[in-house]
Amino acid sequence: MENNKKEFFLVRWIRRLIFPQKELDIYTEEQMQSPMRLVVKNYFSKPMSVISLIVFIIIALFVFIAPHFVYLDLGEQDSTLVNIAPGYNMLKYPKALEQNGVQDISVGNNYSIGVDKEGHVYVWGKSKVTKIIDLSKLPNDVQKADIVGVAAGADHALAYDKRGTIYAWGSDRLNQCTLPKELQQNNLSHTMKIAKIAASNQFSGVMTEDGRFFVWGNSNFVDFSYNAEEYDGHVVDFALTNNSFVLLLDDGRVVRGGEHASTTVQKVPEAAEKGVVALASTTNSVAALKDDGSIVMWGAYTKNENKIPKFSSKVVKLVGGRYHYTALLEDGTVVGWGDNKYKQTTVPEKLQGAEITALYAGSFQNYAVTADGNVTTWGLKGFPLGTDNLGRNVYSRLVNGGKMTMTIGALSVVIEIIIGVILGGIAGYFGGVVDMVVMRIAEVVSSMPFIPFAMILSAVMGTKVSIEQRMYIIMVILGILSWPGLCRLVRAQMFSQREMEYVVAAKALGVKESKIIFSHIIPNVMSVCLVTITLAFGTAMLTESTLSYLGFGVPLPTPTWGNMLTNANNSIIIQNYWWNWVFVGTIFGVACICINLIGDGLRDALDPKTSGR
Amino acid sequence: MKKYLAKRVVYLIIVFLVVSLMMFFVYNLIPSDPALVQLEPLRKALKPDEWQRQYLALRAQLGLDDPLIVRYARWMGFTKDIDGTFNGIFQGNFGYSLGYKRDVIDIIGAPMLNTTILNLLSTIITLMITIPLGIYCAVHAHSKADSGIQAATVVGYSLPTYLVGILFIYLFAVLIPAFPTGGAKTPGSTYVGLHEFADRMYYMALPIIVLVFTGLAGMTRTVRAAMLDTLSQDYIRTARAKGLREKVVIYSHAWRNALLPVSTSIMGWMIAVFTGGSLVIEQTFALNGTGKLYWIGLTTTDYELVLAMQMFYTLVSLIGVLLTDISYTLVDPRVRIDK
Secondary structure, eight states: OTGGGGSOHHHHHHHHHHSOOOOOOHHHHHHHSOHHHHHHHHHHTOHHHHHHHHHHHHHHHHHHHGGGTSOOOTTOOOGGGTTOOSBSOTTOOOHHHHHHOEEEEEEOSSEEEEEETTSOEEEEESOBOSSSOBTTSOOHHHHHSOEEEEEEOSSEEEEEETTOOEEEEEOOTTSTTOOOHHHHHHHHHOOSOEEEEEEOSSEEEEEETTSOEEEEEOTTTSOOOOOHHHHTTOEEEEEEOSSOEEEEETTSOEEESOSSOOOGGGSOOGGGGSSEEEEEEOSSEEEEEETTSOEEEEEOOSSSTTOOOOOSSOEEEEEEOSSEEEEEETTSOEEEEEOOTTSTTOOOGGGTTOOEEEEEEETTEEEEEETTSOEEEEEOOOBTTOBOTTSOBHHHHHHHHHHHHHHHHHHHHHHHHHHHHHHHHHHHHHOHHHHHHHHHHHHHHHHSOHHHHHHHHHHHHSTTSOHHHHHHHHHHHHHHHHHHHHHHHHHHHHHHHTTSHHHHHHHHTTOOHHHIIIIIIHHHHHHHHHHHHHHHHHHHHHHHHHHHHHTSSSOTTSOOHHHHHHTTOSHHHHHHOGGGTHHHHHHHHHHHHHHHHHHHHHHHHHOGGGGTO | OHHHHHHHHHHHHHHHHHHHHHHHHHHHTSOOOHHHHHHGGGTTTSOHHHHHHHHHHHHHHHTTTSOHHHHHHHHHTSSOOTTSSOOSGGGTOOOEETTTTEEHHHHSHHHHHHHHHHHHHHHHHHHHHHHHHHHHHHHTTTSHHHHHHHHHHHHHHHSOHHHHHHHHHIIIIIISOOSOSSOSSOTTOOOOHHHHHHHHHHHHHHHHHHHHHHHHHHHHHHHHHHHHHHHTSHHHHHHHHTTOOHHHIIIIIIHHHHHHHHHHHHHHHHHHIIIIIHHHHHHHHTOOSHHHHHHHHHHTTOHHHHHHHHHHHHHHHHHHHHHHHHHHHHHOHHHHHHO
């Protein structure tokens, strides 16, 4: 015992916890061991309690540390990233594609299509559009045909073979897969050769080698009219944005598609009326590459697409994704700009100095093919726990929501402790009228139906405040409504403690009554209250999440585990998008179970009956 | 006993008045102006000063300018209303729902029936399972079966009701489509008599199962703890030493005494389920019950309805307290003699 005193107390504790002292016989133990140590020993002798404590600490650390690394974007929302299943396979192209040599790659919403030099088509990523439509289920004729080019749209895909036959599959709800008559005839007669195909959200475009252009799909969404008489036969390139298209003619002039609609994309600037050699587009903007290597851009910029960096040499190839552009320069470097949320403009270093033969981009993904046939990818790989019905990352919401739920639970318990201990201490110490009054108040509060009352308080107080203030209001409401239980316990303990010798001694010494209550008695009572406090923490978390679930807790978009599960109150989501509720439900359930097991373990450890004496 | 009960009833009435006063004050924190709402359509038609005059007149007529306490007394039916009659809660006037455009008393009936059926059935089933199970666990304490049941109950009462609801919808309505995912009856059905009852039960089955499941854990633990406590008493040892049969010891010596704490927590649990639990379950299963009505009232800021529902909830929980008191007098002879 002597040498122990030199050690730092934490080291001593840990050493004692890990290497138990030699067994003492029952009488020496009574004398030698402090009651607290006995409690700790009792607690740690139960594997269930230890496991639950460890698991809970892991969860708590996770939700308090991880938010520093997992950024939560409250305004996060993207209609193309809705309800994506968990997994990192968006950039996982099949090895066979690389081995046979890449002929063409096209990127759609969360999936990509590739075709190799032998004409085999591959689909990877999240290709399931609905329960029935899966774009990776290729039609038989596509599997048989000698495909040379592919195009991936939002929920449909296109491919064409050497002879000029165009195949379309996927959702045909808005006629995305219904080819115009002339192309249908061409599928049989093969008079025209296809030069380029592209698919966008709900519509597609095709350009033939003799300069003709065809566009089809949802005509309510996109204006398909264009000056066909003048342009047909002269089209050399085209670009599709989310809801419009532009054409590049053989005289280097860019012309608008859609005679009647007026999107920002259709206002072609003067600079793009001559000398343009190629077009690229994002969801709402178009970039034209001119013959001098400069770039002209127009349209709507949402994520810094117009912030073109300085190039070290001429741009030779330009491709666009949803909110970003990627350019290949004459000296072989690849440059990306625009939205970099998913690292889609951060070009991997191993591409430096490599000879790039082809560059593909779309959505949030990029593919580069080097001269030796290797494919390099960068951009959005996928979401670890999927996305919810607004395209928000479930993982980041889970982490940050956990922090919110645990903080609210902890702080409301603190409020509960403050009120309960003070009132219970006063009532128990003084007794008589004070006790009567406090207990009647406690009875009134506990006879109020908890959830409905919390709901109305939240509705009344939380209407004209910020989200942060509302959070504090929720904590206060939970604390104010749940103190009576703790108050009763403290009061009962005070009754037995106030007759003890040490209280009498303190009184005799003339210690102030408030000091006797709060610094002499309360510390002795706290160990008994520990069980109630632990369980109260679990209850507070449950209540907060129930309130949030009902829509009266922390409001969206701030995530908590409760309001994340509100989403799941829908049989379609329960059925098809299980990741919306399974992960949150599991971690929340495990956390609550652990807290209750810790409480039970503490109760057993504190109960002298359980130690067998 | 009569004196004790009378004392409790008087006390509960006081609590009811205090809670209703608090509710009324909370309700009046909401910035709403019925006079403004009524006169808003006329704002364009009238001249500003004429409109202002009418507005003030209407405010006076509706009694909005009177002190809160006077309005409270009117609302409760203690004093005469503006029109000179006693017309408050005590006279059966629970207010007028702006959302439904009907008296609250008229719209509250059907949901109340649903909620009551739901809660009564689930309570009865829960008690029928938990009491024997809890006694069994206490008698065979620390056995393997007991430890298993204890572990299961921790899981049961740690999970929030709505999560269990979602899980059960997934398991029993989606994976195994045995039950409907929500609703109170087959849409568009015009069943009568027994058929209607069967249809209603079919739709209520899954909510009841969820309520029973979430109730099982807590109640089993309560029964077990109370039984363990009494089984460790000296008189149980005496009874066993006398050579009484184990059944007699458990059911007439121990269980009667264990009932006292159990009855309190049964009541507490029933109140919590009737108010909070049914709110969640009706929301999850889209059932037309009081909880759903309350939720609709709150989300559509139909506060007169909310206030009436809140009073109803308070009444339910106070009646619960009263029933606990009565059950005390029935179970515990000491209460009958002493007070």
